[in-house]
Amino acid sequence: MHNGILYLAGESLKEMLLPVIGSELIVNLIVTLLCIVILFLLVATSALVFTLGERKVCAWIQVRIGPNRVGPWGLLQSTADMLKLLTKEDIIPQGIDRWLWVLSPILIFIPAAMVYALYPFDDGVIFADVNIGLFLLIAISSQSVLPFLMGGYASNSKYAMLGGMRTVAQMLSYEVPMVISLMGIIMLTGSLKMSAIVEAQREIWFIFLQPIAFFIFLVTALVEGNRPPFNMVEGESEIIAGPFTEYTGMRWALFFLAEFANLLSMGILTATLFLGGWQGPDFLPTQLWFWIKAFLMVLVYQWIGWTFPRTRMDTILSFGWKVLLPLALVNLLLTGFGIYIFKWLL
Amino acid sequence: MNELIGSAVFWVLSLLIIGTALGVVMSKNLVHSALLLTACFIGVGMLYITLEADFLGAVEFMTYSGGVAVLIVMGVMLTHKGEGIPSNPFNGRELLAAALAVIFAAVMGLVLNFVQLPASDGFSSADTVGDLADMMLNTYILPFEIAAVLLLAALLGAIILAKGDGEA
Numbered sequence: 001m002h003n004g005i006l007y008l009a010g011e012s013l014k015e016m017l018l019p020v021i022g023s024e025l026i027v028n029l030i031v032t033l034l035c036i037v038i039l040f041l042l043v044a045t046s047a048l049v050f051t052l053g054e055r056k057v058c059a060w061i062q063v064r065i066g067p068n069r070v071g072p073w074g075l076l077q078s079t080a081d082m083l084k085l086l087t088k089e090d091i092i093p094q095g096i097d098r099w100l101w102v103l104s105p106i107l108i109f110i111p112a113a114m115v116y117a118l119y120p121f122d123d124g125v126i127f128a129d130v131n132i133g134l135f136l137l138i139a140i141s142s143q144s145v146l147p148f149l150m151g152g153y154a155s156n157s158k159y160a161m162l163g164g165m166r167t168v169a170q171m172l173s174y175e176v177p178m179v180i181s182l183m184g185i186i187m188l189t190g191s192l193k194m195s196a197i198v199e200a201q202r203e204i205w206f207i208f209l210q211p212i213a214f215f216i217f218l219v220t221a222l223v224e225g226n227r228p229p230f231n232m233v234e235g236e237s238e239i240i241a242g243p244f245t246e247y248t249g250m251r252w253a254l255f256f257l258a259e260f261a262n263l264l265s266m267g268i269l270t271a272t273l274f275l276g277g278w279q280g281p282d283f284l285p286t287q288l289w290f291w292i293k294a295f296l297m298v299l300v301y302q303w304i305g306w307t308f309p310r311t312r313m314d315t316i317l318s319f320g321w322k323v324l325l326p327l328a329l330v331n332l333l334l335t336g337f338g339i340y341i342f343k344w345l346l
Numbered sequence: 347m348n349e350l351i352g353s354a355v356f357w358v359l360s361l362l363i364i365g366t367a368l369g370v371v372m373s374k375n376l377v378h379s380a381l382l383l384t385a386c387f388i389g390v391g392m393l394y395i396t397l398e399a400d401f402l403g404a405v406e407f408m409t410y411s412g413g414v415a416v417l418i419v420m421g422v423m424l425t426h427k428g429e430g431i432p433s434n435p436f437n438g439r440e441l442l443a444a445a446l447a448v449i450f451a452a453v454m455g456l457v458l459n460f461v462q463l464p465a466s467d468g469f470s471s472a473d474t475v476g477d478l479a480d481m482m483l484n485t486y487i488l489p490f491e492i493a494a495v496l497l498l499a500a501l502l503g504a505i506i507l508a509k510g511d512g513e514a
Contacts, residue, residue, distance in 0.1 A: 100381070132401050132475055139408035145415045146384060153377055153418070168415045192475055 002124025004278065005287050010035075010125075035127055039116045046264040047257045051078045054260075054302065061306040088249035096246070097154035104151035105247065105254035111143040112261040119268050120194045122278045122287045133194035134186065134273075138179060141224070141265075144258070145171045148233065148243050151255075155246035163242020166313060167233045170223055173320045178220035180328035181213040184335040185273055198277035207274040212331040214274050216324055221270065221301070223316065225262045228305035232313050267298035355396055363389040376421045384414045401474045 002008075010031060017027045052067060052074065059066025067074035092101075117127040118137045130136060145167055152164020186192060188209060189200040200206075207214045223230040233242045244255050271277060271293035280289030311319075366386040373379045391406035482490050 097375075097377075100377070130400060131473060132404055135401070135408075135475075136404045139404040142408055143388075143411050146381070146411060146418075149415055149418060150381065165419060168419050172415065 004122030004125045005285060006122050007124035039127060040113065043113050043116060043261045043264075044257070047260040048078045048082075050260040050263060051081055051256075054263075057299065057302045058306045061303065082253075085249055085253045090251070091248045093155065093157075093246050095156045097156065100150045100154035101246075102251075104147045104154060104243070105251045105258075107150070108144060108147035108258045109254055109261070111140050112258040112265065114140050115265055116261075118194055119265075120198050120272060120277055121290055124195075125287075126195055129193060129195050132192045134182065134192045134197065137194070137269075138175070138182070142171070142175055144262075151243040151247070155243065157246050159239040159241075160243050160245045162239050163233050163235070163245070166235075166239075166242065167226075169313075169317060170230070170232055170320075173317055174220045174223040174324070177216055177320060177324040177328040178224065180325070180332055181210075181216035181220070182273065183332050184210045184213045187332075187335050187339060194272065198272060198279065201276040202279060205274060205276045210274070210331070210335070212327060212334075216328050216331070217270065217274070218300075218304075219324065220320075221266045222304065223320070225266045225301075226259065227263065227266075227301055229308040229310050230316055231305075231310065232316060235310065235313075237310070263298060263301065264294070266301055267294040267296075270297040352396070356393075359389050359393050359396070362386075363393070377418055380414055380418045380421055383417075384411055387411065387414070399474060401478060 013034075014027055014031055017030065018024065021027055021030075055077070056066045056074070067077040070076040070080045092098075115137055118130070118133055118140075120126040120129070148167035148171075149164040152160040152162075152167070155161070185197060185206055188206065189197045191197070191200075219230075221227075226233050234244065235242060239245070244252055247255065271290065275293045275297070277293075278286040278290040280286065280293075284292075363386055366382045366389065369382040370379045370386060373382060387406055387410040391403040391410075394400070394403035394406060
């Protein structure tokens, strides 16, 4: 039986609703819709928190103060930002590919939000605990390449086009080492199910069994999530803002909503795959452990991002293919041998 | 109830797949064609998932979407004509195309009418990945390896073609 707090809350909600409504189908439908709303709220809240949090963390790392004018300690900065974005003029440049241009910021949000359905937030709290969990997760998140390219192409601007091309180059190249590094985890777990991956870390976290995979995943996640120091796609000093160059106001904000959703995603995914997910010592509830680990990983990603200078496009591509990919393959081989030796020893 | 939802999903997906597939061949803009192709593949992937072949559906999402992204980049780079938008080359071979389409439709019709298709017994494996892995890496290891070698050869060939004889 599961005993996550949210799982128990959901079950008792079902029990309360059943006598009132009567039909089990409708109750299940209501609870499912409620879960979807909660997931979307989570994504939206992450954007709200990170618009301030990102700047504060960045400021601390660079020994600055950061936003401190709006509200106490700059806490209302996100609200001010949102109001500003809402009141901005919606500029539609001439000579664009209208439909693709409009669709791109909307489509980019879909994969970023969809992966949240596959994260095990707590014991039993996972929206879709499917058989092919991890693989489906990678398949969905790989869909975010095309909207970037769409936006870059449709903007009819050289900077945007360059950014779009860079997205394809870097995201597709780094997907390969990422998938191969995660293969070690799948081999150790013997399943692609997200809940099974968390369960397999009851004794020992995968970060200790798969240190090389953890390193590769750390780098590839930064590249896939378009985070500094690998945010070649935006590369402000070279190509203005890449695919976002021609967007203003709320359209531009949608890109950032997706980016912050991705940042939280990276934290959750790393915590789930390498740090034992929601599991932890008993003195804190499991749900709290989950968020502590996830936000700690987000902090690590921000720390890396604001410490190192941005890399160059050609070096990051050759690093991906010539260093990370062989390393991932060696890790796969070592894991295979390791499993056999472990079985032989027992 | 479930039957109704199932067939509704099937019809919606079929409309999506056929509509986008038509768009692929009729669009005059190469990039639009390629993007519609992705939409078509995503529809096909969802169809697989409704048929409980979830792994195959995810593979469809993953490989084809990435493939299409590369296709667009190549398409834009190869067909960009100076200032204009990249275009799909149309040639006036409607008659030939129509004849081929009629032949294809006839063959499909014959197949549907006269071939006894093996009906599923309604049993779907809970662990699609494990069974597939067992088949690919145990039962059919030889064909799998042959396909892998073929792909490797194609990969090397592409590198040599792209880099030229001297550099590679």
